[in-house]
Amino acid sequence: MNKIRITKQFDFETGHALYGYDGKCRNVHGHSYKLSVTVIGTPIEDQNDVKYGMVIDFKDLKVIVKDEIVDKFDHATVFNKNTPHVELAHELEKRGHSVILVDYQPTSEMMLVDFAQKINAKIPSSIKLHSLRLQETGTSYAEWFASDNE
Template identity: 60%
Template sequence: MIRLTKIFTFETAHALWGYDGKCKNVHGHSYKLYVTIKGNPIDDIHNSKNGMVMDFGDLKVIVNELIVDPFDHAILLNSNSEHKRLGDTLIKEGHKVIFTDYQPTCENMLSDFALKIQSRLPQGIILAKLKLYETETSYGEWIKEDQ
C-alpha cells in the first residue's frame, strides 16, 4: 500500500454567522489543501499507468473540478443563516457565491471535501487524508482511520 499526496491552492472568502470573534465578518484565506490517497501500484506492463497508484494528473483533474475551480475566488456562506440574504445580494451584483448547508469553517469544509473527492476516486483508490491550511500556521485534518 502506497500513499500519494498532491497539494492544491485556492483563494476563498467566508463569514461565520453567529461567531463571537473577527471571523463573523467576510474575510478571505489563501487555502492550501493536501490530498492524500492510498492504493497498490498497478502491476501490469501493458497498462500505461504501470507502477502508479494513480496518475497525479488524474487526481488533479478530480480535485480541480470538485474543489479548486468552484471555490477559488468565491464567497462561502451558510444558507441556513442570515448570510443567505447577503449572498443573494452579492449574486445579483455579479459575485461568485457558494451556499453551504453548514457553517463554513475549516472543519466542515474538510468533511464536505472528503465526501466529494471520495465519490470520484477510481475503484481501489482510498482517500486517506486531507489537510486544509486556512492560514500559514493553522490547519485542520480529515483522516480516514478516524471516521
C-alpha cells in the same frame, strides 16, 4: 504489493463568514487555502497499462480535485445557507460574484468533511482517500483522516 500513499497539493482563495461566531471571523473575510489530498493504494502491476507503477496518475487526481473543489471554491465566497448572510449572498450573486451556499458552518473543519465526500464520490475504487489537510493560515490547519471516520 506494497500500499503507497501519494499526495497532491492545491491552492485556492476563498472568502467566508462565520455566522454567530464571537470573534472577527463573523465578518466576511478570506483565506489563501492550501489543500493536501492523500490517497492510498497499490501501484498498478500491469506492465501494459500506461499507468504502470502508479497508484493514480497525479494528473487524474488533479482533475478530480480541481473539478470538485478548487474550480468551484477558488475566488468564491462561502456562506451557510441557513443564516442571515444568505441575503448578502443573493446580493453578491446579483452583482456577478461567485457565491457558494452550504448546509454547514464554513469552517475549515466542516469544509474538509464536505471535500472528503466530494472526492470519495469520484476517485477510482482501486484507491482510497487517506487524508486531507486544509491550511487556512500560515499557522493554522485542519486535518481529516479516513481511519478516524470508519
